[in-house]
Amino acid sequence: MSAVLQTNTIVIEKLNKTFQSRSIANPHYIIKDVDLVVRGGEFFILLGPSGCGKSTLLNMIAGFISKTDGSLSVDAKEIKKPGRDRAMVFQQADASLFPWLTVRQNVEFGLKMKRVPKLKRREISDQYIELVGLKGHEDKFPKELSGGMKQRVQLARVLAISPSILLMDEPFGALDAMTRRTMQKELIRIWQETKKTVIFVTHDLQEALLLGQRIGIMSVGPASKITEIYSVDLPYPRTYADPRFHELHQTIQEHFDKE
Numbered sequence: 001m002s003a004v005l006q007t008n009t010i011v012i013e014k015l016n017k018t019f020q021s022r023s024i025a026n027p028h029y030i031i032k033d034v035d036l037v038v039r040g041g042e043f044f045i046l047l048g049p050s051g052c053g054k055s056t057l058l059n060m061i062a063g064f065i066s067k068t069d070g071s072l073s074v075d076a077k078e079i080k081k082p083g084r085d086r087a088m089v090f091q092q093a094d095a096s097l098f099p100w101l102t103v104r105q106n107v108e109f110g111l112k113m114k115r116v117p118k119l120k121r122r123e124i125s126d127q128y129i130e131l132v133g134l135k136g137h138e139d140k141f142p143k144e145l146s147g148g149m150k151q152r153v154q155l156a157r158v159l160a161i162s163p164s165i166l167l168m169d170e171p172f173g174a175l176d177a178m179t180r181r182t183m184q185k186e187l188i189r190i191w192q193e194t195k196k197t198v199i200f201v202t203h204d205l206q207e208a209l210l211l212g213q214r215i216g217i218m219s220v221g222p223a224s225k226i227t228e229i230y231s232v233d234l235p236y237p238r239t240y241a242d243p244r245f246h247e248l249h250q251t252i253q254e255h256f257d258k259e
Ligand SMILES: Nc1ncnc2c1ncn2[C@@H]1O[C@H](COP(=O)(O)OP(=O)(O)O)[C@@H](O)[C@H]1O
Pocket: 019, 020, 030, 048, 049, 050, 051, 052, 053, 054, 055, 056, 057, 221
C-alpha cells in the first residue's frame, strides 16, 4: 500500500451546509453541491458577494464548523476538526490578537502552545516579525498599533506556527487602500517563498485578480455554489496596467452581471 503524498491538496465533493430551519422538509441551504479541488501550493481565491457563504465554506475547511453532508478532505484525510496543518487569518485582527500581550508575545503564543523552547521561539518570532515588516515594534501592545500593523501581527503569528495551508477570510478588508496594497504584495512574496496552499476569500474582484492563480466564483445565496473557475495566467507582481488584467476583469464582471 502506498502512503498518501503530503501535498496539502484540498478536495471538496458534493458539499452541503444547512443551518437550523423551522421546516425540516425544506432545509435552508447556505452551501449546496460545492465541488472543488485546490492543489497543493496553489493560491486560490473564493470570490462572491457578501452573504453568499464564503466564510461558511472557509470555516468548514478550517474545521471550525461541521458540514451537513458531502466530503471535505486534505490529502485524502477527511476534515473533522481544526488541525495544525491549517490556520486562519480573520478580517478583524482585534478578534484574534491578545490585547494584554506584546507583538512578540502574540507571535510566540502558538509556539508556546506547541512547547517550542524559548530560544527557538525567539528565533522564529524574530524571523516572522521581520518578514511582515514589524521590526522595532516587538514590545508594543496591539492598542499602540495601526490597523495595518495589527493585521501584520496576525499574519506573523499564523505564519510562525508554519501551517501548510493558509486560510484567509477577507484579511485586508478593513485596511486603507495603500496599506492593503502593501499587504497584498507582501503576501505574494511570502507565498512564493513558503509555497503554502492559500485559500483567500474576498468580495473584491480587483484584489482577486491581483492575487489569485485561480478564482472560484460563488453564486448569490442561498444554496450558493461555485459556478465558474477562472485561471489568471498573469505573472507576479501584477499591475492594473496590464491589458489582460482589464480583459479578465471585464469577463468576470460580466459573469456577475448575468447572475
Ligand atoms: N450560525 C449560523 N446560523 C444561521 N445562519 C448562518 C450562520 N452563519 C452564517 N449564516 C448565514 O449564512 C449565509 C452566509 O454567511 P457567510 O458565510 O458569513 O457569508 P459571506 O462570508 O460570503 O459574507 C448568510 O445568509 C448568513 O446569514
